Amino acid sequence: MFYYLNGTVAEVQPNLAVIDCGGVGYACATTGHTLSGLKKGEKAKLYTHFHVAENAFGLYGFGSPAELGSFKLLIGVSGVGPKAALAILSVSTPETLAMSVITGDEKALTAAPGIGKKIAQRIILELKDKMSKESAANGFALGTGGAAVSADFTSKTMEAAAALSVLGYSSAETAAAMKGVDTQSLPLEEIIRACLKKMAR
Structure with missing residues (x-):
């Protein structure tokens, strides 16, 4: 639906950034890494994913295509939703996530709030299979x-x-x-x- 948003940062809140594009404010749930690079009143470009679930939908924005790609991979793992994916990507960069999968490092994934050992093992197993x-x-x-x-x-x-x-x-x-x-x-x-x-x- 949206590939990216390019506009002015209107608001920065915990796990949320609002990007003003032509007078319309788009609220994007995002990661701590992306938020750290945003400043209210400055220009920003976020790569987006519009997620539609059975009873909810949401817009997610990321500072790089790699972070967006990692988010899409994580929500493709059974049992991993957008909230869990954002939690993981707030403590892991795309490269450290890839390293965690390669080395089977469960601890790097369980460092994220709400991510237990079983989910971490499933992420490693499914992404390593891919x-x-x-x-x-x-x-x-x-x-x-x-x-x-x-x-x-x-x-x-x-x-x-x-x-x-x-x-x-x-x-x-x-x-x-x-x-x-x-x-x-x-x-x-x-x-x-x-x-x-x-x-x-």
């Missing part, structure tokens, strides 16, 4: 530890590619983003962050 399918479709396989194995690419490069696939990016987008990134010496999280910055341009 990552494995994406990896297989792109011609490489995941090892038991989550590391991708390939004769042509380093394990770290493949793990970064798998993490980006979890965030919804295609193999072509990932390959283009990795050009010029020092995948040999940078830590895995920095590789993912560098790619996300390039794809957000």
Whole structure:
């Protein structure tokens, strides 16, 4: 329905930002990370998702396409609603969420209010399954530890590619983003962050 809102920040409240676009104020539920980058009276652009449920609907806004992509992936996990997804993304960035899935780090997810161990395990299981399918479709396989194995690419490069696939990016987008990134010496999280910055341009 809406792809993004580009206007002036009219209000900033806990978990909520109001963006004035041409005299109409759009209330967007959002994350702590996005709110930290907003200031009342200044221009802002939020990438949005209009969520429709059986008895409710809501508009959600995010400071980057990667954060929006992470939100959509999380609400696609059985038992994870928008409120839980926002809680997770208020304590995890898109790159740390991807790292949590790759490494099976339940504690990083349960740090979010209202997220218990069972939900954290389900998120890791379902997103890792999605990552494995994406990896297989792109011609490489995941090892038991989550590391991708390939004769042509380093394990770290493949793990970064798998993490980006979890965030919804295609193999072509990932390959283009990795050009010029020092995948040999940078830590895995920095590789993912560098790619996300390039794809957000």
